[in-house]
Amino acid sequence: MTDPDDDKRMAAGAAVREVRDGMLVGLGTGSTAAHAIHAIAAAGLRIETVATSAASAALARSLGIVVRDFADVVRVDLTIDGADEVDDTCRAIKGAGGAMVREKIVAAASDRMIVIADGSKRVAVIGAAAIPVEVLPFGAAFVSQELTALFASVVPRDGGHYRTDNGGMVFDCRQAVTREWPALAATIASIPGVLGHGLFLTEIDAAYIAAGGTVTRLERRLTKR
Numbered sequence: 001m002t003d004p005d006d007d008k009r010m011a012a013g014a015a016v017r018e019v020r021d022g023m024l025v026g027l028g029t030g031s032t033a034a035h036a037i038h039a040i041a042a043a044g045l046r047i048e049t050v051a052t053s054a055a056s057a058a059l060a061r062s063l064g065i066v067v068r069d070f071a072d073v074v075r076v077d078l079t080i081d082g083a084d085e086v087d088d089t090c091r092a093i094k095g096a097g098g099a100m101v102r103e104k105i106v107a108a109a110s111d112r113m114i115v116i117a118d119g120s121k122r123v124a125v126i127g128a129a130a131i132p133v134e135v136l137p138f139g140a141a142f143v144s145q146e147l148t149a150l151f152a153s154v155v156p157r158d159g160g161h162y163r164t165d166n167g168g169m170v171f172d173c174r175q176a177v178t179r180e181w182p183a184l185a186a187t188i189a190s191i192p193g194v195l196g197h198g199l200f201l202t203e204i205d206a207a208y209i210a211a212g213g214t215v216t217r218l219e220r221r222l223t224k225r
Helices: 004-016 031-043 055-062 100-109 139-145 181-189
Strands: 024-027 048-051 067-068 076-082 109-117 131-135 151-156 169-176 193-196 206-211 214-219
Touching: 004 031, 004 076, 004 109, 004 206, 004 214, 024 031, 024 055, 024 100, 031 055, 031 076, 031 109, 048 055, 055 067, 067 131, 076 100, 100 131, 100 193, 131 139, 139 169, 139 206, 181 193
Parallel strands: 024 048, 024 076, 048 067, 076 109, 109 206
Antiparallel strands: 131 169, 131 193, 151 169, 206 214
């Protein structure tokens, strides 16, 4: 039986084989995405990158990888990121690392978006993991009340003290009242004060999932645009 961290490393290595010299690559956030950043550095690829968090940017630069400011970028060739849950249709829940808003923006700008994960993250149906919702602190109480109509549990991360790189709060939401995910995603996004959420329903093109030393690739059959 392999260690989950070894599986994450294997999945990252498989995904990084899609990277080619000259690409502009999006770097995800979190422990699994960090394996991809290390794999890119080890491969010695001549690329430039954009990062979805200050932590990922700092790691990439420390490894000699060029990081550009995404504010000046229109299109990204390929993005590699982790996931909290992913199903066989490449729908996912992301955001345990708190970067889901930036991750979603970079994913939308990417020609191809890949998630990598160990086998524990592969599920038949998403929804067990907390769905993070980033909120403008100014509207925290109002948004929290609105979210309680959609979830049985709405908990401010770190007691409300946590802040994302955008300065937003995060509510971790569990036990959605519906699993009609597109409708739920649209309802969350429509609440004034919500900056973004961790339901990734159409952004992901493929997933590399490693379990027991074996990597499986899941490919989304429909285009995201």
